[in-house]
Amino acid sequence: MSETSRQHRARAEWPLWEVFVRSRRGLSHTHVGSVHAPDAALALRNARDLYTRRSEGVSLWVVPAEQITASSPDEKDPFFEPAADKAYRHPTFYEVPEGVRNL
């Protein structure tokens, strides 16, 4: 995309923000979706309205979608397949102590 058309798109439409919600203390933030907003403060508020209206969370992150570097589907095999046959990497040889949740 040329710089001019990028600027044009920015004017025509608010940028996209990825939304992460922590559902309760002790858990990680989880990606739940995205919102459009003109800036970070309003992205947070839009995310609040769209993703926590049924008490889904206690904390919110918003991240500019363009700041996320994603792996490409073409790279799926070299990226992920080598891990498939290495069962010893899974912590299945330990006993989980009683009372440990969210492991």
Added chain:
Amino acid sequence: MSGTHDVPGGVPGGAPGGVPGDPHGGRDRPGHRAALALGDDALVLAQRLGEWAGHAPELEEDVALANIALDLLGQARTLLSLVDDEDKLAYLREEREFRNVQLVEQPNGDFAQTIIRQLYFSVYQELLYGQLAGCRPEDATPVAALAAKAVKETAYHRDHAEQWTLRLGDGTEESHRRAQRTVDGLWRYTGELFQPIEGLDIDWDNLRATWTTSVRAVLEQATLRVPEGSQGAVWAAGGGRQGVHTEPFGRLLAELQYLHRSHPEASW
């Protein structure tokens, strides 16, 4: 008004107050007059904000305004149920029987007009509910109980209005011009907010001073000019709290009440 699952605390007919067999539904008691005034504010503004559904400038803002409308509708249901049957009050009263301030019935206009109306009203409502919620527990009325619960919702409404006022006022030349036009245009409806309401233990002078300070701070930060001149003198003779409403209110009411009046007792 049934079938809205997002409404907090609004149990139809669940709250005490409406005395069975009382032809006036107890509406003449001071506590009930207060519940009616605050309930009508919330109901009418909810209806106005609901008009944005499907029409807001952005999908996200559509949801934000509808969320605020639902908060207000929930407050209205609780408050009106303190007085009488909520549906009867919402759908079957005539214009002159509504006790909301004229500010909340003003048309949505452009987005700036909706936002400045939200700013003026939500700052007022947050301060009012805050004072009511701060009373001693032994003095707590049902209205104060609702206020304590709703003040957090209202704080969010105020934040939403502030965020947008800053962006519209300090945005483009066009947004600044439109915001200033409505800051001036709606100013004359703000004096009525501080008319004492019988049955509410409120320091009205303090409320007005705090409101003015808060609104002034937001407007100045948004590079908007604070209107000068009196907000109140025009309204000394009466206004929405006495049942006198502006011309657009009739059309709002027609839309609000049409279905119920055409199909009495209709349900989902």
